[in-house]
Amino acid sequence: MSDGNLTTAEQDVLDQIESEDVDFLRLQFTDIxxxxxxxxVPARQAEKAFTEGIYFDGSSIEGFVRIQESDMRLKPDPETFAVLPWRDKEDSAAARMICDVIDTSTGEPFEGDPRYILKQALDRAKEMGYTVNAAPEPEFFLFEEDEDGHATTKTNDHGGYFDLAPKDLAQDVRRDIIYGLEDMGFEVEASHHEVAQGQHEINFEYDDALTTADNVGTFRTVVRAIAAQHGYHATFMPKPIPKVNGSGMHTHISLFTEDGENAFHDEDDEFNLSDEAHAFTAGVLEHAPAITAVANPTVNSYKRLVPGYEAPVYVAWSDRNRSALIRKPAARVPAASRVELRSPDPSCNPYLAIATMIHAGLDGIENDLDCPDPVRENIYEFDEQKREEYGIDTLPSNLGEAVDALEEDEVVYDALGEHIAEKFVEAKRQEFEEYLIDVSDWELERYLEKY
Structure with missing residues (x-):
């Protein structure tokens, strides 16, 4: 029972904990x-978590704070309560809540909390009269494990795009993942085998941007846990297998007005896109190189972002083909009008990636940026001269170039906040430098005996 100081949503969580026989709560947050x-924590600590918060050592989390500034507090969001689906139903259950991180020295939201950074982006949109909806399409690979339980890169099927059994042998795994996601409140729209062997995609319903970012973290956790129950390793690494398509996380985004109308829709426009949608698109294109550092944050990300494997590398938009960075998907009804950024991959921090997209697009609206004409031809078939004629730039070709672009872009850098921007750049510079001085198996095989 509570002492009466709880909100209705918080009391509902306590009631669910009792009715679902929940023993443990996982208070979840995301690092930079x-x-x-x-x-x-034991579930009996739930009321304390709501009224006082749960303290933890922030210095142990990469990019958070130094040891002399270590005390952080977790403030759970009751709207994110969900019972974890992979526990044995005969045993007591475990549940999770997603938390905001509070700086105990000020009592204010911690500026290094990625969820807070996204909330700031949404506040900016709200000040301009908009709410933001988003929907990602995270892809992943399923690999077999070796006799010691370690991941291999051996796929369990020979399926391709939209294949059925017997080629797609992972249908049962996807089915159980979908059941698990639905148990946690997801509205799953579709699932299918992707282009590469062992590659899969499960799409969940469009939602407000904060819920969407929360869902990406939950999605990755559920996919890994249920795949492991089937004896497989699920990975969201962008390019685990050379010379095949990598895994992306195409992200759909749109703005809505305060009265619930889709601000991106205009029936009289050739593409059914409003002036706001065109300006938003122009903003994302303008800041695309810097966004890439956040939306494609690993050295491996750039093994996916190469021509020839359906990944978008050309800074352009189109209403027809998928070779451009941004696509305007077909919309059956006005409320579905949106734009799709095709470059992000599922290794990214969803809070930061979506926040940078929002800030870039809002910058386009605020400054009334002109959107270039759509490119309807297949840009993959353009030579360099033709791309220059069309004024089409390319995304950064490696993590180092992307971080350079981030540091040079005031809008996207500031979108991350000073704390996260500084720590993120520092971590990614170090990652890229370590990569540059490493010697790969490819180099050894090619050069060791030849020279």
Whole structure:
């Protein structure tokens, strides 16, 4: 029972904990690099978590704070309560809540909390009269494990795009993942085998941007846990297998007005896009190189972003083909009008990636940026001269170039906040430098005996 100081949503959580026989709560948050972390507490601590918060050592989390500034507090969001689906139903259950991180020295939201950064982006949109909806399409690979339980890169099927059994042998795994997601409140729209062997995609319903970012972290956790129950390793690494398509996380986004109308729709426009949608698109294109550092944050991300494997590398938009960075998908009804950024991959921090997209697009609206004409031809077939004629730039070709672009772009850098921007750049510079001085198996095989 509570002492009466709880909100209705918080009391509902306490009631669910009792009715679902929940023994443990995982209080979940995300670090700067997008890794989901959690502090596990007995469920009897739930009321204390709501009224006082749960304290933890922030200095142990990469990019958070120094040891002399270590005390952080987790403030759970009751709207994110969900019972974890992979526990044995005969045992007592575990549940999770996603938390905001509070700086105990000020009592204010911690500026290094990625969820807070996204909330700031949404506040900016609200000040301009908009709410933001988003929907990602995260892809992943399923690999077999070796006899010691370690991941291999051996796929369990020979399926291709939209294949059925017997080629797609992972249908049962996807089915159980979908059941697990639905148990946690997801509205799953579709699932299918992707282009590469062992590659899969599960799409969940469009939602407000904060819920969407929360859902990406939950999605990755559920996919990994249920795949492991089937004896497979699920990975969201962008390019685990050379010379095949990598995994993307195409992200759809749109703005809505305060009265619930889709601000991106205009029936009289050739493409059914409003002036706001065109300006938003122009803003994302303008800031695309800097966004890439956040939306494609690993050295491996740039093994996916190469011509020839359906990944978008050309800074252009189109209403017809998928070779451009931004696509305007067909919309059956006005409320579905949106734009799709095709470059992000599922290794990104969803809070930061979506926040940078929002700030870039709003910058386009605020400054009334002109949107270039759509490119309807297949840009993959353009030579360099033709791309120059069309004024089409390319995304950064490696993590180092992307971080350079981030540091040079005031809008996107500021979108991250000073704390995260500084720590993110520092971590990614170090990652790229370590990569540059490493010697790969490819180099050894090619050069060791030849020279």
């Amino acid at each position: 690099l997008g890794t989901v972390k959690n502090v596990s």
